[in-house]
Amino acid sequence: MSAKKGLHLTLKIWRQKNSKTKGQFETYKISDVSTDSSFLEMLDILNENIINEGKEPIAFDHDCREGICGMCSLYINGRAHGPDTGITTCQLHMRMFKDGETIVIEPWRSAAFPVIKDLMVDRSAFDRVMAAGGFISVNTSGNTLDANAIPVPKEDADKAMDAAACIGCGACVATCKNGSAMLFVGAKVSQFALLPQGRVEAKRRVLNMVKAMDEEGFGNCSNTGACEIECPKGISLENIARMNREYMAALVDQG
Amino acid sequence: MSKLDSRIPAGPLKDKWKNHKDHMNLVAPNNRDKIDIIVVGTGLAGGSAAATLAEQGYNVKAFCYQDSPRRAHSIAAQGGINAAKNYQGDGDSTYRLFYDTIKGGDYRAREANVYRLAEVSANIIDQCVSQGVPFGRDYGGQLDNRSFGGVQVKRTFYAKGQTGQQLLLGAYSSMSRQIGKGRIKMYNRHEMMELVIVDGKARGIIARNLVTGEIERHSAHAVVIASGGYGNVYFLSTNAMGSNVSAAWKIHKKGAYFANPCYVQIHPTCIPVHGTQQSKLTLMSESLRNSGRIWVPKKIEDSVAIREGKLRPENIKEEDRDYYLERRYPAFGNLVPRDVASRAGKERCDAGFGIENNETKEGVYLDFSTEIIKKGKEAAIEKHIHNPTDQQIYDLGKAWIEEKYGNLFVMYEKITADDPYKTPMKIYPAVHYTMGGVWVDYNLQSTIPGCFVIGEANFSDHGANRLGASALMQGLADGYFVLPYTIADYLSADIRTGTIPTNSEDFDKAEKEIKDKVDFFLNNKGTYSVDHFHKKLGHIMWNKVGMGRTPEGLKEAIAEIAQVKKEFWADVKVPGDADGMNTELEKAFRVADFIELGQLMAIDALHRNESCGGHFREDHATSEGEAERDDVNFKYVGAWEYQTDDITTEVLHKEDLIYENIEVKARSYK
Ligand SMILES: Cc1cc2nc3c(=O)[nH]c(=O)nc-3n(C[C@H](O)[C@H](O)[C@H](O)COP(=O)(O)OP(=O)(O)OC[C@H]3O[C@@H](n4cnc5c(N)ncnc54)[C@H](O)[C@@H]3O)c2cc1C
Ligand code: SF4
Ligand code: FES
Numbered sequence: 064m065s066a067k068k069g070l071h072l073t074l075k076i077w078r079q080k081n082s083k084t085k086g087q088f089e090t091y092k093i094s095d096v097s098t099d100s101s102f103l104e105m106l107d108i109l110n111e112n113i114i115n116e117g118k119e120p121i122a123f124d125h126d127c128r129e130g131i132c133g134m135c136s137l138y139i140n141g142r143a144h145g146p147d148t149g150i151t152t153c154q155l156h157m158r159m160f161k162d163g164e165t166i167v168i169e170p171w172r173s174a175a176f177p178v179i180k181d182l183m184v185d186r187s188a189f190d191r192v193m194a195a196g197g198f199i200s201v202n203t204s205g206n207t208l209d210a211n212a213i214p215v216p217k218e219d220a221d222k223a224m225d226a227a228a229c230i231g232c233g234a235c236v237a238t239c240k241n242g243s244a245m246l247f248v249g250a251k252v253s254q255f256a257l258l259p260q261g262r263v264e265a266k267r268r269v270l271n272m273v274k275a276m277d278e279e280g281f282g283n284c285s286n287t288g289a290c291e292i293e294c295p296k297g298i299s300l301e302n303i304a305r306m307n308r309e310y311m312a313a314l315v316d317q318g
Numbered sequence: 319m320s321k322l323d324s325r326i327p328a329g330p331l332k333d334k335w336k337n338h339k340d341h342m343n344l345v346a347p348n349n350r351d352k353i354d355i356i357v358v359g360t361g362l363a364g365g366s367a368a369a370t371l372a373e374q375g376y377n378v379k380a381f382c383y384q385d386s387p388r389r390a391h392s393i394a395a396q397g398g399i400n401a402a403k404n405y406q407g408d409g410d411s412t413y414r415l416f417y418d419t420i421k422g423g424d425y426r427a428r429e430a431n432v433y434r435l436a437e438v439s440a441n442i443i444d445q446c447v448s449q450g451v452p453f454g455r456d457y458g459g460q461l462d463n464r465s466f467g468g469v470q471v472k473r474t475f476y477a478k479g480q481t482g483q484q485l486l487l488g489a490y491s492s493m494s495r496q497i498g499k500g501r502i503k504m505y506n507r508h509e510m511m512e513l514v515i516v517d518g519k520a521r522g523i524i525a526r527n528l529v530t531g532e533i534e535r536h537s538a539h540a541v542v543i544a545s546g547g548y549g550n551v552y553f554l555s556t557n558a559m560g561s562n563v564s565a566a567w568k569i570h571k572k573g574a575y576f577a578n579p580c581y582v583q584i585h586p587t588c589i590p591v592h593g594t595q596q597s598k599l600t601l602m603s604e605s606l607r608n609s610g611r612i613w614v615p616k617k618i619e620d621s622v623a624i625r626e627g628k629l630r631p632e633n634i635k636e637e638d639r640d641y642y643l644e645r646r647y648p649a650f651g652n653l654v655p656r657d658v659a660s661r662a663g664k665e666r667c668d669a670g671f672g673i674e675n676n677e678t679k680e681g682v683y684l685d686f687s688t689e690i691i692k693k694g695k696e697a698a699i700e701k702h703i704h705n706p707t708d709q710q711i712y713d714l715g716k717a718w719i720e721e722k723y724g725n726l727f728v729m730y731e732k733i734t735a736d737d738p739y740k741t742p743m744k745i746y747p748a749v750h751y752t753m754g755g756v757w758v759d760y761n762l763q764s765t766i767p768g769c770f771v772i773g774e775a776n777f778s779d780h781g782a783n784r785l786g787a788s789a790l791m792q793g794l795a796d797g798y799f800v801l802p803y804t805i806a807d808y809l810s811a812d813i814r815t816g817t818i819p820t821n822s823e824d825f826d827k828a829e830k831e832i833k834d835k836v837d838f839f840l841n842n843k844g845t846y847s848v849d850h851f852h853k854k855l856g857h858i859m860w861n862k863v864g865m866g867r868t869p870e871g872l873k874e875a876i877a878e879i880a881q882v883k884k885e886f887w888a889d890v891k892v893p894g895d896a897d898g899m900n901t902e903l904e905k906a907f908r909v910a911d912f913i914e915l916g917q918l919m920a921i922d923a924l925h926r927n928e929s930c931g932g933h934f935r936e937d938h939a940t941s942e943g944e945a946e947r948d949d950v951n952f953k954y955v956g957a958w959e960y961q962t963d964d965i966t967t968e969v970l971h972k973e974d975l976i977y978e979n980i981e982v983k984a985r986s987y988k
Contacts, residue, residue: 081898099595099734100593104595104597107597107849108595111847111849114847117891119893122901126384126389127389127559128559129394129598129600130729131393132384132389132394133388147732150732154733158735179529180899185529187386190386193490193494197491197494198449198494199491201448201449201492202373203370204370205441205442205445205798207448208448210447210453214458220453221452223452224452224480227452228478228480254452
């Protein structure tokens with residue numbers, strides 16, 4: 064938090080009234096942006112300026128601003144979550160940009176994520192995939208086994224945790240040229256595949272989730288690996304491989 | 319006449335909950351699908367409640383303002399969740415967890431509620447593990463625990479630094495299962511705007527579809543509010559940007575009492591404010607205090623030089639550092655509870671020793687250098703490295719820190735561009751959690767029949783202060799294990815009622831009120847944005863209803879907030895239309911409620927002539943600057959009843975707190 068430096072920037076931002084209308088880029092100028100500000104704070108300042116001019120501010124999704132809720136999105140200069148790696152847009156800071164730079168800001172672009180307004184998209188397809196099988200069918204009655212009655216090797220628990228760290232942001236889908244959701248679905252399938260708890264219904268789970276994923280209009284995975292590179296939580300491609308194994312085994316079993 | 323009947327069951331503390339469950343009315347399984355329940359909020363509290371109620375067979379309608387239940391603010395919790403499992407064999411028990419929580423809460427919480435919380439805590443872990451929550455394990459495959467500030471046993475379960483995320487994903491997956499079965503109807507991107515009361519009972523809500531702007535009517539036999547805390551009244555806090563008080567405040571204005579609004583937890587280890595453009599404060603997990611030492615320079619000229627960038631903290635000699643927590647609280651040192659650590663930091667900054675180069679010169683150091691050396695030496699011994707060089711020691715120590723806190727260090731560096739391995743972290747207290755909230759009885763029912771409030775939104779089981787890792791515990795206890803029983807007792811009278819119609823006068827009226835307000839905001843054509851007023855309010859709240867409060871300051875705050883309110887309604891500018899996504903309109907409704915709540919917080923803080931937990935009154939302090947409680951006059955819950963738009967007319971009701979099982983003592987960490 065050293066000496067403050069104000070950036071002057073040109074922003075090309077996608078504006079779209081709603082899912083029914085066509086959108087277009089509009090250009091905005093902004094000055095004196097502190098390099099300590101986050102990218103979303105920069106947009107807050109821009110919005111404040113726009114409101115003061117009596118116009119409608121730019122709609123974008125965000126909530127926690129701590130990199131964990133998965134709500135923020137944004138395609139910045141052609142990259143999901145912007146130029147830094149391993150972080151979400153809310154954790155991107157303006158010191159990553161140069162004075163005088165032009166920044167292009169777009170919403171996630173994928174058939175399965177329709178635009179709601181401006182930079183906001185509808186990611187409810189993820190929820191529907193989850194409702195198709197992203198759970199362990201255990202009642203929430205509290206009459207479950209004692210937690211330590213289900214020992215889990217530390218390595219498995221750690222790996223399950225790594226898979227479970229997915230925040231459902233959709234950067235993997237947005238970044239994939241096929242709009243595939245394999246990294247997201249693979250992460251969830253893997254979490255449960257690695258734990259003893261969900262084993263009994265593992266086959267049903269993977270079949271249902273993959274079916275729902277296809278129905279939602281997500282594309283196929285062609286192993287380009289772009290998703291892994293842009294994933295803010297470092298979800299590894301291994302999870303896709305694990306899901307494929309689970310899926311094949313379930314198919315074989317199904318006969 | 320006061321409606322405050324806490325309905326605490328009779329009998330010995332340890333049997334109360336069981337007895338109560340044995341005697342409450344039930345709704346038979348075949349009757350449950352005749353009953354609709356609305357759940358507002360899908361964080362840990364609302365999510366777990368919605369899943370459980372749906373599974374029991376009720377028709378559940380769940381609402382959240384985010385695009386998915388998985389994004390509720392609970393997702394952000396880092397540290398962990400407490401449970402009295404005694405897996406570590408260090409003497410933990412239901413009683414001990416109960417005792418620590420009551421004491422930590424400065425004897426301002428209800429014994430019976432807290433005991434129940436401790437009792438069901440162990441069940442929570444079982445439940446979550448069976449849902450596939452990947453808690454930390456040790457090599458034998460058993461669950462691991464860590465310890466947290468303010469307690470002497472290891473009872474905190476964790477999933478890396480993402481415990482809240484994993485617990486929420488567990489609740490969300492259980493919800494998803496019920497959504498898939500059609501038992502929960504999920505309303506994403508919907509905001510509850512108003513409660514509808516029919517014949518004195520909560521019978522529905524008015525909601526706004528945030529995507530289409532449509533104002534909708536939803537009826538039910540009971541309404542559960544699980545909308546989280548109100549820390550964002552301060553504008554800057556560790557809460558998510560959208561966290562708000564509106565649902566709780568709306569029911570308050572319809573008759574639910576609001577309890578202890580002045581109890582706010584200020585968390586000591588957050589990244590300091592960097593400038594006027596900031597929107598949000600970021601928490602650095604409390605677990606860092608296990609390894610970091612907190613200090614400021616001893617000499618004021620060193621602080622000045624640091625602020626001016628002329629001196630680096632690494633260059634200040636050991637004897638010129640003031641490790642003020644270790645100095646003042648030798649027994650607990652850097653691990654004193656949050657309120658104590660926060661105030662001690664403020665005290666140093668107020669005295670001019672703050673180190674951060676910002677307008678307020680606020681900030682202290684959290685320094686890992688001692689720990690790096692200590693752990694480095696230990697590692698060298700373990701690895702049989704004789705006569706290690708300083709560099710070797712440093713590298714080994716750094717590796718240890720990295721393994722333990724690496725993700726937090728990365729997060730800190732991304733935000734501040736400082737490398738905390740090389741230079742101490744800068745931290746300062748920030749608003750974090752609100753212990754106050756809607757008053758509820760033992761059944762978690764508010765003073766409005768049929769309107770239940772759970773999780774952070776109720777006045778909670780935490781008293782005047784909340785220990786770490788206990789909010790997650792309360793949210794899930796309420797949602798999985800308490801509300802599903804107690805709500806049945808209420809609903810058992812409703813099996814013949816039939817669907818509640820939404821075409822009644824009560825719905826008309828509630829809907830009209832909201833539509834009129836929407837029209838007002840969009841046509842007001844004022845001069846200033848909503849944020850302008852929110853920041854103004856936040857400024858008053860932080861300065862006068864913040865970490866240290868004085869009667870004069872509070873009186874000023876009450877008057878100044880009244881002024882902000884007047885200006886807001888005269889001069890707020892909300893662009894855009896009603897029939898579509900309009901984020902400014904959403905904020906306008908929320909800030910309108912924050913303004914009124916802020917005033918009530920100041921009023922509550924003024925009336926409470928004592929210091930306790932998060933409520934520190936500078937005029938009620940010992941000569942050493944420690945909080946001075948007044949148990950004779952203030953051992954009660956202060957619950958406010960709404961009267962008119964003029965918040966200063968609210969009426970105070972007192973629920974006496976009776977301690978039969980615990981001796982009320984002063985809290986000391988010396
Ligand atoms: C950074 C951080 C770290 C924390 N770490 C810990 C920790 O380690 N351990 C611990 O025990 N606690 C921790 N806490 C506290 C804990 O996370 C919260 O107290 C708890 O998660 C609150 O849960 P909740 O279900 O009551 O509310 P929330 O999770 O806040 O959920 C509120 C829900 O209500 C919805 N909502 C709100 N208003 C409306 C409306 N009008 N209409 C419709 N929906 C609405 C929201 O959409 C959301 O779904 C932490 C908190 C923060 C901020
Ligand atoms: S896999 Fe990564 S990129 Fe995809 S949704 Fe999860 S966190 Fe986001
Ligand atoms: S706003 Fe939550 S991850 Fe960015």
